[in-house]
Amino acid sequence: MSLLADDFAYLRQRVLRRSGLVLEPDMHALVETRLMSLLREERLPDISALVARLRSQPESSPLHQRLAEALANHETAFFRDAPVFDALRSTVLPALLAKRSRTRTLRIWCAACAYGQEPYSIAMTLAEAGLLITGWTVRILATDFSTRALVRASEARYDAQEIHRGLTPELRQRYFHPERDGWRLNEQVRRPVELRPLNLMDDFPPEAPVDLVFLRNVMIYWDVPTRRAVLARVRRMLHADGYLVLGAAEASPLVEDGFTRHLIGQTSWYRPTPAPHASASAPVEDAPRPPRSGARP
Incomplete structure (x- = not known):
């Protein structure tokens, strides 16, 4: 199932508040890819199920932290630039x-x-x-x-x-x-x-x-x-x-x-x-x- 507009809007708001990351409207595919491992860890069938679980937990919960970490870009290298x-x-x-x-x-x-x-x-x-x-x-x-x-x-x-x-x-x-x-x-x-x-x-x-x-x-x-x-x-x-x-x-x-x-x-x-x-x-x-x-x- 593709990422629903309401689910994307919710994720966008949560991540912005948690990490400052701005998810642009054209980032649906990137979000889906980066959340695959979190879905497997939580044994959830799709992102809608993940959003439902996130909604049921306070913003301070570990799951909200793991969401922000999953969507962050950790690209780095020795002596970069x-x-x-x-x-x-x-x-x-x-x-x-x-x-x-x-x-x-x-x-x-x-x-x-x-x-x-x-x-x-x-x-x-x-x-x-x-x-x-x-x-x-x-x-x-x-x-x-x-x-x-x-x-x-x-x-x-x-x-x-x-x-x-x-x-x-x-x-x-x-x-x-x-x-x-x-x-x-x-x-x-x-x-x-x-x-x-x-x-x-x-x-x-x-x-x-x-x-x-x-x-x-x-x-x-x-x-x-x-x-x-x-x-x-x-x-x-x-x-x-x-x-x-x-x-x-x-x-x-x-x-x-x-x-x-x-x-x-x-x-x-x-x-x-x-x-x-x-x-x-x-x-x-x-x-x-x-x-x-x-x-x-």
């Missing part, structure tokens, strides 16, 4: 190290981390710079609304297809070891990554300010009010001299969102717009660059 990591290595990281030389503390937030490839790519970049063994306190907070995705990320185990997407043989040999039917990331790189469930639709819990936020390839699925609300919450968590990076296909924050765009290499990075009375910080392009070590991802 290589120019972002080039800019991180060459400009953003040196600038932050210069500014944090007194505290020797670096805090990074990777939002919507999916199966962990992005936060672990960040950790490998820091390891290549020697930051995981030189007395710096490094914390990478990796969050996702999907508990199933976080379980996979915590295992840090990837199959042959995943390990070859974006990862050089040198980095694979340096930071992974063969295990069962795949490869597992070593403890040195996993240690600074703290995995935590967080729904970006909710108010964020109190947290110490972070220096760098990766919020990539998630806002493309949201409407404008949702994007602006999340950006406002992100800005409150970001140091005044910190950085935000988005996905290449995502709309730039508006001036009224409180961010200023900086072009670094081939990528756009965003910094909190200083208050009118605040003194301008040194341009990021003038930051010193530390020597590189090891392979280039």
